[in-house]
Amino acid sequence: xxxxxxxxxxxxxxxxxxxxxxxxxxxxxxxxxxxxxxxxxxxxxxxxxxxxxxxxxxxxxxxxxxxxxxxxxxxxxxxxxxxxxxxxxxxxxxxxxxxxxxxxxxxxxxx
Amino acid sequence: xxxxxxxxxxxxxxxxxxxxxxxxxxxxxxxxxxxxxxxxxxxxxxxxxxxxxxxxxxxxxxxxxxxxxxxxxxxxxxxxxxxxxxxxxxxxxxxxxxxxxxxxxxxxxxxxxxxx
Numbered sequence: 001x002x003x004x005x006x007x008x009x010x011x012x013x014x015x016x017x018x019x020x021x022x023x024x025x026x027x028x029x030x031x032x033x034x035x036x037x038x039x040x041x042x043x044x045x046x047x048x049x050x051x052x053x054x055x056x057x058x059x060x061x062x063x064x065x066x067x068x069x070x071x072x073x074x075x076x077x078x079x080x081x082x083x084x085x086x087x088x089x090x091x092x093x094x095x096x097x098x099x100x101x102x103x104x105x106x107x108x109x110x111x
Numbered sequence: 112x113x114x115x116x117x118x119x120x121x122x123x124x125x126x127x128x129x130x131x132x133x134x135x136x137x138x139x140x141x142x143x144x145x146x147x148x149x150x151x152x153x154x155x156x157x158x159x160x161x162x163x164x165x166x167x168x169x170x171x172x173x174x175x176x177x178x179x180x181x182x183x184x185x186x187x188x189x190x191x192x193x194x195x196x197x198x199x200x201x202x203x204x205x206x207x208x209x210x211x212x213x214x215x216x217x218x219x220x221x222x223x224x225x226x227x
Binding site: 003048088103104 | 112115117142148153154155156159201203205207208215216217218220221223
């Protein structure tokens with residue numbers, strides 16, 4: 001399978017703490033995207049980092065990409081209960097619009 | 112970014128029957144994607160649907176089981192045929208969307224299918 005893998009599979013933290021999720025992928029990618037899914041509903045696009053970028057910020061989100069290690073991380077700072085969701089990384093490949101999704105991390109933020 | 116209306120949001124179906132899922136986009140898009148998400152799992156791409164041509168299916172998915180229609184640039188349907196309990200999943204449609212300088216994807220809200 002070319003599916004990416006994420007760790008941890010599940011993460012529980014208190015509000016105010018930081019949450020870090022890691023993603024590893026197998027194929028060459030053009031970009032790496034992160035999505036959030038609440039309670040088995042539709043996915044919401046969070047952030048995209050291109051293969052020639054190493055770090056990107058958006059609000060409380062910080063994404064890093066290491067193409068030599070085929071890995072990415074998503075950091076959510078000062079987490080809130082509303083951040084409770086599943087988070088998926090997805091690799092965008094060259095010359096195709098297809099996304100290859102990671103296995104996901106279930107984040108639980110306790111008030 | 113595009114807004115997608117997907118329906119039904121959920122359904123419980125008898126084995127052997129078929130269910131058609133609809134996705135309506137508020138803007139014209141070239142490609143639409145259909146995904147399956149089995150319970151507790153990640154998303155797996157079923158097929159890519161272009162307007163005016165046959166859908167392109169991923170390995171493990173066939174047209175007889177998952178026929179797709181794409182009659183125009185704003186609409187697509189996915190049918191899950193001759194259902195069995197193993198087809199119980201969330202099915203999602205998706206379209207690409209420009210977000211400033213980036214290109215991300217917008218997803219429908221999903222159809223939670225339970226086959227009994």
